[in-house]
Amino acid sequence: MTRPPTVDIREVGPRDGLQVEAPVDPGDRVRLVEALVEAGVSHVEACSFVSPTAVPAMAGAGEVMAKLSRVSGVTYTALVPNRKGAEMALEAGVDELTVTVSASPAYSEKNVRMSIDESVAAVEEVCVLAGTVPVDAVISCAFGSPYEGDIAPERAAALGDRLVDAGAVSLTYADTTGMATPRRVAELLDETGTEVGLHLHDTRGTALVNAYSALERGVRRFDTSVGGLGGSPFAAGAAGNLATEDFVALLDDLGVVSGIDLERLLAASALAAELVGHPLPSRVAVAGPRDRLAPE
Ligand code: COA
Ligand code: ZN
Numbered sequence: 415m416t417r418p419p420t421v422d423i424r425e426v427g428p429r430d431g432l433q434v435e436a437p438v439d440p441g442d443r444v445r446l447v448e449a450l451v452e453a454g455v456s457h458v459e460a461c462s463f464v465s466p467t468a469v470p471a472m473a474g475a476g477e478v479m480a481k482l483s484r485v486s487g488v489t490y491t492a493l494v495p496n497r498k499g500a501e502m503a504l505e506a507g508v509d510e511l512t513v514t515v516s517a518s519p520a521y522s523e524k525n526v527r528m529s530i531d532e533s534v535a536a537v538e539e540v541c542v543l544a545g546t547v548p549v550d551a552v553i554s555c556a557f558g559s560p561y562e563g564d565i566a567p568e569r570a571a572a573l574g575d576r577l578v579d580a581g582a583v584s585l586t587y588a589d590t591t592g593m594a595t596p597r598r599v600a601e602l603l604d605e606t607g608t609e610v611g612l613h614l615h616d617t618r619g620t621a622l623v624n625a626y627s628a629l630e631r632g633v634r635r636f637d638t639s640v641g642g643l644g645g646s647p648f649a650a651g652a653a654g655n656l657a658t659e660d661f662v663a664l665l666d667d668l669g670v671v672s673g674i675d676l677e678r679l680l681a682a683s684a685l686a687a688e689l690v691g692h693p694l695p696s697r698v699a700v701a702g703p704r705d706r707l708a709p710e
Contacts, residue, residue: 416608416632420671422457423658424611424637425450427686428478429459429493430655431643433471435690440474442689444481449685450640451488453678455658459491459512459637463499469647479506491550495526500540504547511544512586513537515577516554517570520561521590524648525554534576541581551582552613556602558593560650567598571605585610586637589624591649592617596627603631611635614656616642616695621656626664636661641683641694657696659683663703676703 428447432438438446447460460482461475475492482490491510492503503511515533516522522530541549553573558564574585587602592615594602599612612628612635614621625636642657662674676698683699693700 417630417668417670418632418634420634420673421629421665422635423455423661423672423674424457424459424491424635425455425640425658426459426613426637426655427640427643427658429462429472430637430645431639431641431686432690433462433469434645434647435471435643437471437473438689440477440481443474443478446640446682446686446689447478447482447490449682450679451485453682454672454674455679456487456673457489457491459493460508462493462495463502463506464493464495476502476506479503479508493552494540496536497539497543500543504543508547511540511547511549512552513540513549513582514552514554514588515573516559516590517565517573518555518559518562521555521559521649525646530573534573534580537577537582538580544581548583549581550584550586550611551577551580552586552588553577554588554590554646555593555649556587557589557598558591560591564593564598567602567605570602574606574610584635586613586635587611588613588637589615589621590646591615591652592620594624595620596623599624599628600631603628603633608632608634611637613637615644615653616656617653622660622664625656625661629668629670640679640696641686641699642696643686643690643694654695657694657699659696659698663698667704
């Protein structure tokens with residue numbers, strides 16, 4: 415068993431989570447990020463610099479970054495689809511950029527209105543512009559899409575290689591529409607090795623078991639979303655991300671250090687539910703931690 419002693423959780427709720435919701439104003443998005451940091455989250459995808467016509471809920475990203483108080487040891491990431499987004503994000507002082515390139519040609523067109531080749535070229539431009547700011551390339555639909563069905567692990571891994579050649583310092587494989595299973599995670603990791611991040615969605619109820627299977631093989635980087643918020647407005651049938659609190663509860667039980675305090679995280683999750691105005695899918699948010707006793 416190669417389970418790591420610590421993991422890096424990149425919290426994507428303020429971006430992937432909120433992008434599918436009715437717009438939440440920048441001040442409240444900042445409150446959510448700060449509640450997450452208060453809970454011990456040290457890596458947050460805080461916003462995306464994208465066309466406000468394409469994703470109205472992410473408008474005001476510059477304002478979010480300007481209002482966020484900087485905390486030592488906390489990394490703020492922003493997703494950018496192109497050069498313009500990268501310029502705006504760097505100007506706003508982000509610590510890391512994520513760029514997304516799809517392994518699915520159809521999703522690529524829907525999401526960023528670019529072919530895969532055009533999108534790889536955009537990553538190359540973004541990496542040059544980023545200079546010393548690290549760029550993590552997120553390969554969306556890495557396990558498949560509703561438009562093409564399964565995508566072979568060799569194909570997803572080959573796209574990853576191209577993105578490293580384009581200048582990305584790290585890779586994250588995303589299961590945008592919940593096509594992964596533990597078997598398919600293992601097949602992908604056989605191609606890529608375990609020095610990659612995973613971004614898992616729970617569309618078919620497999621996010622936690624997929625994360626667990628990857629953890630047991632030694633993967634140390636995971637994207638999760640508070641409350642299990644999330645999805646893509648550009649993929650049919652996309653659902654929420656792996657819930658941060660569900661994963662943290664599992665890690666606590668295994669003795670794997672995430673640095674996140676579960677009770678405080680649940681307070682951030684309650685704030686997220688209040689801001690979006692509906693209950694969130696996380697199981698632990700509903701049931702509470704295992705060691706919390708029912709009132710007499
Ligand atoms: N941020 C803000 N505005 C941007 C932008 C960015 N990163 N990139 C382009 N724009 C603006 C352009 O300036 C232009 O504005 P104008 O009409 O006022 O002149 C407008 O958007 C259209 O620009 P164009 O280059 O023709 O883009 P497009 O319409 O082909 O859309 C993207 C391409 C990539 C900008 C758009 O599809 C997008 O933002 N996608 C992101 C989707 C996303 O966030 N998905 C979630 C990831 S899982
Ligand atoms: Zn996602």
